[in-house]
Amino acid sequence: MTGALRVFSFVDRIVQFEPGVGARGRFTIPDGFSSLWPSLMVEALAQLAAWVGMAHTGFRRRPVAALAGEVQFGTYVVPRQIVELAVEIDECNTDVVAYDGCARVDGVPIVEARHCVGAMLPMEDFDDPKAVRERFEVLCGPGLPPQTGWDDALPLQYDVIACDGEARRHATVRVPEVAAFFTEHFPRKPVLPAAALADAQIRLAIGLLAEARDADWRLLRPRRVLGVKARSFVLPGQLVDLYAEVVGATADVAEVALTARVGGKRVSTGRVEIGDWDVS
Amino acid sequence: MSETTRITRDEIDRVSQRVVQIIADALDRDVGDIALGSRLVDDLEAESIDFLDILFRLERAFEVKLPQRKIMDDARGDIPEAEFEHGGVLSEVGVRRLQEYLDEVPVERFVSPLALADIPRLFTVETFCKLVVRSQRAKQA
Numbered sequence: 028m029t030g031a032l033r034v035f036s037f038v039d040r041i042v043q044f045e046p047g048v049g050a051r052g053r054f055t056i057p058d059g060f061s062s063l064w065p066s067l068m069v070e071a072l073a074q075l076a077a078w079v080g081m082a083h084t085g086f087r088r089r090p091v092a093a094l095a096g097e098v099q100f101g102t103y104v105v106p107r108q109i110v111e112l113a114v115e116i117d118e119c120n121t122d123v124v125a126y127d128g129c130a131r132v133d134g135v136p137i138v139e140a141r142h143c144v145g146a147m148l149p150m151e152d153f154d155d156p157k158a159v160r161e162r163f164e165v166l167c168g169p170g171l172p173p174q175t176g177w178d179d180a181l182p183l184q185y186d187v188i189a190c191d192g193e194a195r196r197h198a199t200v201r202v203p204e205v206a207a208f209f210t211e212h213f214p215r216k217p218v219l220p221a222a223a224l225a226d227a228q229i230r231l232a233i234g235l236l237a238e239a240r241d242a243d244w245r246l247l248r249p250r251r252v253l254g255v256k257a258r259s260f261v262l263p264g265q266l267v268d269l270y271a272e273v274v275g276a277t278a279d280v281a282e283v284a285l286t287a288r289v290g291g292k293r294v295s296t297g298r299v300e301i302g303d304w305d306v307s
Numbered sequence: 308m309s310e311t312t313r314i315t316r317d318e319i320d321r322v323s324q325r326v327v328q329i330i331a332d333a334l335d336r337d338v339g340d341i342a343l344g345s346r347l348v349d350d351l352e353a354e355s356i357d358f359l360d361i362l363f364r365l366e367r368a369f370e371v372k373l374p375q376r377k378i379m380d381d382a383r384g385d386i387p388e389a390e391f392e393h394g395g396v397l398s399e400v401g402v403r404r405l406q407e408y409l410d411e412v413p414v415e416r417f418v419s420p421l422a423l424a425d426i427p428r429l430f431t432v433e434t435f436c437k438l439v440v441r442s443q444r445a446k447q448a
Contacts, residue, residue: 093356094359094360122375122376123375254332254360256356256357256360258354
């Protein structure tokens with residue numbers, strides 16, 4: 028990895044590490060990242076927590092995205108900003124890694140994640156344990172140079188299939204068969220990152236609300252996601268049905284239920300609260 | 308099961324409202340859809356990720372620890388693991404022990420052979436109420 032192009036690794040260096048307890052890390056925002064910042068900042072925290080979990084098991088197991096209980100989003104990020112990542116581990120064993128985390132730029136929180144859980148699975152199914160350990164040692168040492176590459180396959184492009192007034196929207200997205208991010212996520216078992224799917228779902232929700240309000244979608248942003256669950260792996264080439272449904276609204280915030288299905292089976296569920304940029 | 312380990316109806320009633328609310332929140336369901344006898348998988352369509360979510364929510368709400376394998380470990384008790392299950396399937400002794408432990412589950416639902424992977428299908432809302440009560444008792448002990 029140190030010599031290969033990185034497109035989906037969001038920890039450049041681990042600056043503090045307490046086994047089984049927590050970690051702090053750093054990541055420089057690459058070009059191309061900005062439009063996906065909410066979900067990918069959550070991914071960055073998940074990756075940092077994953078290092079804690081993997082080290083705890085001697086790199087015999089690794090976590091995969093399972094649950095994000097609550098994530099608050101702050102301001103957006105721009106290329107070349109340095110993000111300070113911090114995770115506190117609530118539980119860490121061979122079955123799960125549970126954590127809270129915060130990503131900050133210049134001391135200002137941009138993402139705060141609570142009650143997140145990764146389910147631990149055999150490392151060998153996903154990656155070479157020796158290579159992963161070596162990567163960890165580099166991250167805890169000199170670190171990696173900032174990621175400069177970006178995968179043109181992201182963000183995922185969806186097609187709106189049906190609109191039900193101002194309340195519901197159905198779209199489909201074809202997961203690419205081949206993409207650079209699959210080489211990292213994961214080398215032995217390419218699966219669509221939950222963050223990439225979540226990003227598409229959030230954008231679908233924003234599009235739904237923008238049309239409902241006859242507003243510019245760029246004036247809307249995700250404020251919070253709740254209870255996001257990655258229920259099943261999504262594989263290269265699969266067709267994913269995305270559903271967004273407004274389930275509640277106040278003057279400031281609309282709550283949208285998100286569901287993704289493959290072949291009729293739920294692969295992801297959750298809710299997102301969408302609001303205006305100019306209301307904090 | 309001894310009288311000292313049996314969970315009373317009063318103990319279940321003390322926690323059931325909160326447990327039902329937690330399960331409703333985790334499964335995005337109305338509280339009215341959920342009864343003590345509701346089966347998490349067959350009636351409420353819970354998946355493995357939902358079980359994780361429910362356990363963590365219960366831990367936070369009741370300030371107890373609920374390890375993922377707690378039900379199985381408690382059901383097994385002092386029986387050696389090799390006598391309790393083999394090759395991912397419960398032994399006859401294991402099925403009887405589990406039946407005693409999950410006494411809220413109708414006996415006819417315990418089929419033999421019973422695969423470990425199928426055990427969560429037995430769980431009801433009351434199962435989780437009793438899990439919380441046992442953990443509270445352990446914490447107080």
